[in-house]
Amino acid sequence: MVTAESGVTEAPSVTREGVGDGAILLATRGLTKRFPGVLAVDDLSLDVRAGEIMALLGPNGAGKSTLIQVLAGLHDPGSYLGDMVIDGLAYRPTSVADAERAGVVLIPQEINVVPEMTVAQNMFLNNEPTRLGMIDRPRMHAAARDGLRDFGVGIPVEARMGALDLATQQLVVIARAFAKRARLLILDEPTAALTEGETQRLFVHLRDLRSRGVAVIFVSHRLTEVFAIADRILVMRDGRVHGDHEVPATTREQVVHEMVGTIAGVHKEPGVPGPVVIEVSGLNVHDADEPDRLRVADASLTLRAGEVVGLFGLVGAGCGALAQALFGSWPGRVEGSVRIDGQEIRGSDPSTSVRLGIGMMSQDRRETLMLDASVADNIVLASLEALSPRGVLDVPRKQSVAAAQAAALRIKARSTSQRVGSLSGGNQQKVQVARWLTAGSRVLLLDDPTRGVDVGARAEIHALLRQMAADGCAQLLVSSDAEELLEMCDRIVVMRGGVMVQEVPAADATEAILLSAAAGL
Amino acid sequence: MSLDTDGQAETISAPDDGRSSFTRLRQQVAFRNYTLLLVVVVTWLVFQVLTNGIFLTQRNLTLLALQTTITALAAISAVMLIVTRNFDLSVGSAVALVGVVVAWLTVRLDVDPLIAVPIAILVGIALGAWNGWWVTRVGVPSFIVTLAGLLVFRGVSLIITNSATISPVPKSMTGFATGFLPSALSIALVFVLFGGYALFLVADARRAKAFGLIRDVGPQVMRMLIPAGIGAVIAVYVSSTNGLPLLVLLLGACVLAAEVLMRRTRYGAQLYAIGGNPEAARLSGVNIGRAIFWNFVIAGLAYGIIGVALTARVSGAVAGSAGLFLELDAITAAIIGGTSLAGGRGTIVGALLGAALMGSLNNGMSLLNVGTPYQDTARGLVLLAAVAIDVVGRRRS
Numbered sequence: 001m002v003t004a005e006s007g008v009t010e011a012p013s014v015t016r017e018g019v020g021d022g023a024i025l026l027a028t029r030g031l032t033k034r035f036p037g038v039l040a041v042d043d044l045s046l047d048v049r050a051g052e053i054m055a056l057l058g059p060n061g062a063g064k065s066t067l068i069q070v071l072a073g074l075h076d077p078g079s080y081l082g083d084m085v086i087d088g089l090a091y092r093p094t095s096v097a098d099a100e101r102a103g104v105v106l107i108p109q110e111i112n113v114v115p116e117m118t119v120a121q122n123m124f125l126n127n128e129p130t131r132l133g134m135i136d137r138p139r140m141h142a143a144a145r146d147g148l149r150d151f152g153v154g155i156p157v158e159a160r161m162g163a164l165d166l167a168t169q170q171l172v173v174i175a176r177a178f179a180k181r182a183r184l185l186i187l188d189e190p191t192a193a194l195t196e197g198e199t200q201r202l203f204v205h206l207r208d209l210r211s212r213g214v215a216v217i218f219v220s221h222r223l224t225e226v227f228a229i230a231d232r233i234l235v236m237r238d239g240r241v242h243g244d245h246e247v248p249a250t251t252r253e254q255v256v257h258e259m260v261g262t263i264a265g266v267h268k269e270p271g272v273p274g275p276v277v278i279e280v281s282g283l284n285v286h287d288a289d290e291p292d293r294l295r296v297a298d299a300s301l302t303l304r305a306g307e308v309v310g311l312f313g314l315v316g317a318g319c320g321a322l323a324q325a326l327f328g329s330w331p332g333r334v335e336g337s338v339r340i341d342g343q344e345i346r347g348s349d350p351s352t353s354v355r356l357g358i359g360m361m362s363q364d365r366r367e368t369l370m371l372d373a374s375v376a377d378n379i380v381l382a383s384l385e386a387l388s389p390r391g392v393l394d395v396p397r398k399q400s401v402a403a404a405q406a407a408a409l410r411i412k413a414r415s416t417s418q419r420v421g422s423l424s425g426g427n428q429q430k431v432q433v434a435r436w437l438t439a440g441s442r443v444l445l446l447d448d449p450t451r452g453v454d455v456g457a458r459a460e461i462h463a464l465l466r467q468m469a470a471d472g473c474a475q476l477l478v479s480s481d482a483e484e485l486l487e488m489c490d491r492i493v494v495m496r497g498g499v500m501v502q503e504v505p506a507a508d509a510t511e512a513i514l515l516s517a518a519a520g521l
Numbered sequence: 522m523s524l525d526t527d528g529q530a531e532t533i534s535a536p537d538d539g540r541s542s543f544t545r546l547r548q549q550v551a552f553r554n555y556t557l558l559l560v561v562v563v564t565w566l567v568f569q570v571l572t573n574g575i576f577l578t579q580r581n582l583t584l585l586a587l588q589t590t591i592t593a594l595a596a597i598s599a600v601m602l603i604v605t606r607n608f609d610l611s612v613g614s615a616v617a618l619v620g621v622v623v624a625w626l627t628v629r630l631d632v633d634p635l636i637a638v639p640i641a642i643l644v645g646i647a648l649g650a651w652n653g654w655w656v657t658r659v660g661v662p663s664f665i666v667t668l669a670g671l672l673v674f675r676g677v678s679l680i681i682t683n684s685a686t687i688s689p690v691p692k693s694m695t696g697f698a699t700g701f702l703p704s705a706l707s708i709a710l711v712f713v714l715f716g717g718y719a720l721f722l723v724a725d726a727r728r729a730k731a732f733g734l735i736r737d738v739g740p741q742v743m744r745m746l747i748p749a750g751i752g753a754v755i756a757v758y759v760s761s762t763n764g765l766p767l768l769v770l771l772l773g774a775c776v777l778a779a780e781v782l783m784r785r786t787r788y789g790a791q792l793y794a795i796g797g798n799p800e801a802a803r804l805s806g807v808n809i810g811r812a813i814f815w816n817f818v819i820a821g822l823a824y825g826i827i828g829v830a831l832t833a834r835v836s837g838a839v840a841g842s843a844g845l846f847l848e849l850d851a852i853t854a855a856i857i858g859g860t861s862l863a864g865g866r867g868t869i870v871g872a873l874l875g876a877a878l879m880g881s882l883n884n885g886m887s888l889l890n891v892g893t894p895y896q897d898t899a900r901g902l903v904l905l906a907a908v909a910i911d912v913v914g915r916r917r918s
Binding site for chain 1: 725728729731732733734781784789790791792798799800802803805806807865866
């Protein structure tokens with residue numbers, strides 16, 4: 001697919017600024033990592049040069065995360081095949097600490113800091129300078145200050161970490177990585193939680209690192225950012241390298257094409273839309289920790305009975321936040337108008353939503369399922385009121401309702417008293433569907449309902465959702481999987497940075513259109 | 522560094538801003554302990570008025586110090602465990618068992634206290650290690666492990682003694698628990714300690730100045746030295762007639778050791794990190810299991826010290842009542858002192874002040890002839906109020 005272009009990638013680049021000696025810092029040969037049933041990284045060979053910023057792109061499930069986890073020592077060295085070399089020496093990290101000793105530092109998407117401790121303590125956690133067996137605080141504070149100053153971050157080193165905003169926390173984490181003399185810095189979606197200004201600030205620092213000969217692997221979905229910062233773009237798909245380009249020598253269209261491939265989507269048959277069920281206008285969703293930060297800004301949306309509306313966006317686009325805000329489970333402040341059947345809802349919370357016939361299926365099953373409770377208890381959880389005449393739970397009726405539902409949905413369990421946590425992911429998701437079917441929900445908010453679910457169960461869940469839509473249930477489907485949206489939805493709304501940027505009828509949409517809109521091309 | 526990058530610093534916070542928020546944040550950390558110190562002082566003044574001047578006599582303050590010592594020792598150990606999100610419900614029973622061991626050795630077997638006391642302390646450490654083993658190796662939650670310890674240790678104590686009191690322990694032991702360091706020596710010790718602390722603060726501040734962290738040595742030193750000075754003045758006043766009780770000196774040594782361990786060693790930083798964010802601690806290479814095991818071993822050392830001290834003070838071991846409800850008093854003192862049950866937050870000095878506040882309430886109300894039921898009620902309300910004020914304060918900020 002990329003043979004025609006790969007000649008171009010060999011061309012020497014003269015436009016890059018501050019490139020180091022270009023010597024190969026890290027090389028992998030034949031790297032293969034297999035999970036049960038999935039070949040995550042497939043015979044992958046790549047070179048990363050000192051002083052270059054390499055962007056790693058690819059659709060969900062392409063193997064990007066697994067690759068960087070292997071590089072950073074998060075996987076047991078015996079669990080993958082192939083060789084890795086750093087500076088000509090064999091490299092096979094046994095732990096995160098081992099990888100860091102070799103100069104490979106991963107900054108995960110989820111920033112892990114100790115909020116109650118100071119900036120200096122966080123920077124030197126478990127690595128404190130000591131004097132006579134005691135922590136040498138003046139030296140630690142001075143070193144932290146110097147490390148931060150190196151990055152042009154002027155925060156007091158005795159500030160509580162939890163008092164800083166996310167971007168500054170991230171800069172502290174990067175400064176810490178650099179204090180560990182990182183030679184290969186791996187950033188996993190570092191801009192997902194950052195604003196535009198914060199992102200630019202991060203980029204200034206990354207360019208500075210590059211000029212000092214540090215290699216950076218930058219995992220991101222945001223093409224605009226990738227083209228702004230990267231010297232080289234590596235596209236992964238199905239565990240393999242699908243494209244390797246010097247940045248000036250490629251185009252966004254080409255990269256999108258390599259990421260998406262060509263798939264003929266099967267579209268949903270358009271139904272007959274019923275009356276408007278939910279009408280949202282001017283919805284603002286504030287971040288829980290930083291109330292000034294808007295996660296969703298001025299969103300408006302209508303949902304009709306029997307209609308399935310897709311919500312597509314990259315990490316941090318606000319799709320999940322919008323769904324949670326509608327259900328009333330968002331921890332931060334929400335403002336704007338939400339009408340259900342034309343009736344204005346004030347200060348909604350999940351119990352009100354359930355009473356009004358709104359259900360929510362979350363991607364994180366640990367959040368919505370009682371994993372230690374039985375299938376039956378999970379199915380009836382949203383219908384306890386109806387099953388408890390005069391406040392006393394009608395146990396036989398509960399069992400029969402749950403059993404009927406489990407049978408209708410073909411939930412694979414020994415019995416309805418089996419623990420939900422022992423079911424497969426697909427069957428756990430079916431239990432969630434069963435819960436809202438039992439509750440008679442008219443609106444379903446679905447947040448990535450088939451993430452991590454195998455192909456067969458996924459098809460079954462899709463069929464169930466289609467049947468519910470045909471019976472008049474309105475659905476808002478949030479998914480990071482464009483293919484799923486094309487199959488399931490009547491129309492798809494694309495969000496970027498908390499704002500709804502485009503709406504496309506599913507019949508006219510393609511993965512390329514959605515991805516381009518979401519990435520801001 | 523390019524001009525461009527320097528410009529970035531301005532957007533985050535100008536240097537002057539940094540300076541002012543620097544001091545503000547430092548003040549916030551110390552704020553809670555200062556508030557608590559103020560509450561203790563106000564409580565003392567109120568009791569002084571209500572008791573017509575009996576409360577702040579040397580004799581009563583000595584008694585108050587002795588009454589508070591046992592709770593304070595247990596509270597120190599409680600803080601260190603709660604900081605890592607662990608509970609210790611077994612301390613009261615473990616103390617009773619250690620007391621039984623030391624009394625059995627000295628009274629029944631006539632063992633010299635110089636041998637019996639170290640053995641008893643080792644038994645305490647073994648009990649701590651037992652708790653730690655179940656928590657870290659088997660993975661039973663500490664609440665359950667130490668709840669079991671509460672029952673088992675007390676049960677074993679009663680079985681060994683057949684519910685009988687073992688007394689009296691040798692004079693050399695009771696002598697330590699009820700003895701005083703002579704007045705002149707006490708005052709000299711207070712001066713030496715205060716001077717040493719001042720020198721340490723100055724040296725630390727000088728280094729900070731050399732690194733360019735602070736402009737002047739003075740303010741940083743004074744802020745820490747003033748509360749220490751208040752404590753020194755009280756200590757000199759109390760010790761001017763009889764001197765300082767040896768038990769109080771023991772408490773002082775334990776506070777110092779725990780304070781250094783928690784705030785000035787890597788191990789202490791690990792404990793705070795484990796409680797604040799276990800994942801961050803793990804990713805920084807902290808061996809969480811090992812750190813928590815040693816956490817319980819240190820608690821075991823506390824069982825040993827408290828058990829011996831308590832037995833010596835009452836001159837015998839009463840398996841059924843020694844250390845009864847000590848675990849609750851310790852946790853209460855730690856929480857009043859600002860320790861968070863969610864982990865990652867809590868100070869030794871705070872726990873000491875919490876114990877002092879509770880001890881003062883008990884002592885003052887006893888002087889006023891207020892009965893135990895009222896005392897319990899008052900302590901419960903103080904606990905509730907302390908935590909409520911903390912929670913509301915946090916929500917505001």
